[in-house]
Amino acid sequence: MRLEVRFAGFGGQGVITAGRLLALIIMEADPSLYVVYSPSYGFQTRGGDTLSDVIISHEEIDYPKVRRIDLAVMLTQQAYNKYCGLVKDDGLIVIDEHVNKDKGTCGNKRHYKLGIVASARQIGSDAYASTIMLGASINYLGNTEPLKGRLMLEHARQVVIRYFKETLLGRKVGIEDLINKNIKALEIGYEMMKIK
Amino acid sequence: MGKYSLMMGSEALVRGAIYAGIRFYAGYPITPATEVAEYMAQLLPRAGGIFVQTEDELAAINMAIGASVAKWKAMVATSGPGFSLMQEGIGHAINTEVPLLIVDVQRGGPSTGQPTMPSQQDVFQARYGSHGSYEIIVLSPGNVQELFYLTIDAVNLSEQYRTPVILLTEEITAHLWEKIYVPGPGEYPVLPHATPPTRGDEGFLLESQLHDERGYNVANDPELSAKALWRLIRKIRDNVDKISRIEVKYFDDEPSVFIASYGCSARSALAAVKMLRQDGYKVGFLRLITLWPFPENTIRNAVRGASTVVVPEMNSGYIVNEFRLLGLNVVSVPKLGGEMPMPEEVYSIVKGVLS
Missing domain, CATH: 3.40.50.920 (Rossmann fold)
Structure with a gap:
């Protein structure tokens, strides 16, 4: 059983972070699973296309890149047009509410629109799109094989707290606030996802 | 007890090297091997090691050879163009029997070719790149987990056979993040460092021309030269089945x-x-x-x-x-x-x- 996830968007939306966190959360949820995480950004960290892929499998992962995506979360029209074709026929395409699916060539696939970027701005910054799409993905993947019944929101909470504590080690103020906002974003994202 | 970790290939390589006892790193940044240098600069000093950013790859490999002779397990890491510059040093380390780890994170060539893209175009350069007749050990890790273990194996082989060993990986594996198992101390075998033998107060001679077991130059003697070179070749060639794995x-x-x-x-x-x-x-x-x-x-x-x-x-x-x-x-x-x-x-x- 191989599961392929892609997060794609614009630099600054936390697409890379979302992928890394998802990989860590899967490891926390089921240590027996194999996980590959592959970020792609080059010099685009401050704007421009970014994407990150996570592959999850119960056996050693051979080909390490995505070919047939099970879940794609795409925050920009550009990302959607470019990658929707890679999503499996029975996969799920999650797009931000401003993305127009009629502009792509994937109309017959399963789409789900979420107000990810708008909710992130309400929390305070585009970067919270990261933990919002993560929350939504956790909910969906937690109902999909091979993660059904094993991947819980609680795993995500623990990992997100640990991750931001470690990566923000050098920061003197505002860590608590940042972690709280990310947890809130995670929960908002989790609640948004209604597809089982 | 070891632990599971989500790790980039380059970090796994660096942690494997430190696990194997590498305490000296010299290098010049080059895509896609720069992350190896970055993780080294971060982690090696904490392990009591020395990280040097040299002026170029020639200096890097020669400095590493010196460090290895001076009792430090040493390594260099680079990519295509830098690997070309290191070829003379590789021959030097072979002839002086200096254990050394050389990492080539392959990108596309020739010349500056495709700096950010992976390739396996240095497979023959790794084998034949330096001048003269020689045999060399080259390892090719298949994923991030193996990158960790093969780095240790490479260092061990270089100590066992007193020769430089090349770890030939690719941009993909060096930049890919995978869940890997990192063993605890003592869990995976590590060989002690081999330095040139000394004779009393005499010290040792490090001779890059063909030499006898005392280090004395025999380059003008056809018979002794042939003997010296055959020994270097045979120590690898006669042990293929012990060294090489599929x-x-x-x-x-x-x-x-x-x-x-x-x-x-x-x-x-x-x-x-x-x-x-x-x-x-x-x-x-x-x-x-x-x-x-x-x-x-x-x-x-x-x-x-x-x-x-x-x-x-x-x-x-x-x-x-x-x-x-x-x-x-x-x-x-x-x-x-x-x-x-x-x-x-x-x-x-x-x-x-x-x-």
Whole structure:
């Protein structure tokens, strides 16, 4: 059983972070699973296309890149047009509410629109799109094989707290606030996802 | 007890090197090997080691040779263009029998070629790049977990055979993040560091011309020179079966076709084998863990009964020639441009061979 996830968007939306966190959360949820995480950004960290892929499998992962995506979360029209074709026929395409699916060539696939970027701005910054799409993905993947019944929101909470504590080690103020906002974003994202 | 960790290939390499006792690193930044230097700069001083950013790759390898002689397990890491600059130093380390780890994170060439894209184009440079007659050990890790362990193996082999060992990886594996197991201290074997033998107060002579066991120059003596050089060659050549390893899968039903590959390309090859098996085709899988010395006997044994070996690799077709030399019917699947061969590509080529 191989599961392929892609997060794609614009630099600054936390697409890379979302992928890394998802990989860590899967490891926390089921240590027996194999996980590959592959970020792609080059010099685009401050704007421009970014994407990150996570592959999850119960056996050693051979080909390490995505070919047939099970879940794609795409925050920009550009990302959607470019990658929707890679999503499996029975996969799920999650797009931000401003993305127009009629502009792509994937109309017959399963789409789900979420107000990810708008909710992130309400929390305070585009970067919270990261933990919002993560929350939504956790909910969906937690109902999909091979993660059904094993991947819980609680795993995500623990990992997100640990991750931001470690990566923000050098920061003197505002860590608590940042972690709280990310947890809130995670929960908002989790609640948004209604597809089982 | 070790632990599981999500790690970038470059970090796994660095942690493997430190685990193996590497305490001296010299290098010059180069895409896609810069992350190795970055993690080294961060982690090596904490382990009591020294990190030096040199003015160029020539300085890096010569400094590392000096450090190794001066009792520090040492390494360098670079990519194509830097690897070219290091070739003279590699020969020097071979002739002076200095244990050393040389990492080449392969990108596309020739020249500055494709700095950010992976390739396997340095497979022959790793074997034949330095001048003169010599044998060398070259390892090719297949994934991030193996990158960790093979780094330790490379250092161990360099100590055991007192020779530089090349770890030949690719941009893909060095930049990929995977869940890996990192063993605890003492869990994986590590050999002590070998330095030149000293005689009392005399110290030792480090001679890059051919020399006898005391280090005295014998370059003008045909007989002693031949003896000295044959010894360096034979210590590798006579131990091929001890040094070199392969991985074989899906061979129980004696398939008539094998897909043979190495490094990241082997991941595509394995995916293709699984697809073919699913569709009812009997195809075997062979992966070279050691590229050089080329494990002829082991391979011959593994693929006996097979009529054809299909070899996907990310160059214009290099290792395929070694299989051809074994008298096997080969199909080369050379891939240029910087992308891994797609499993589907390999699948359809093999299907064509079978029909």
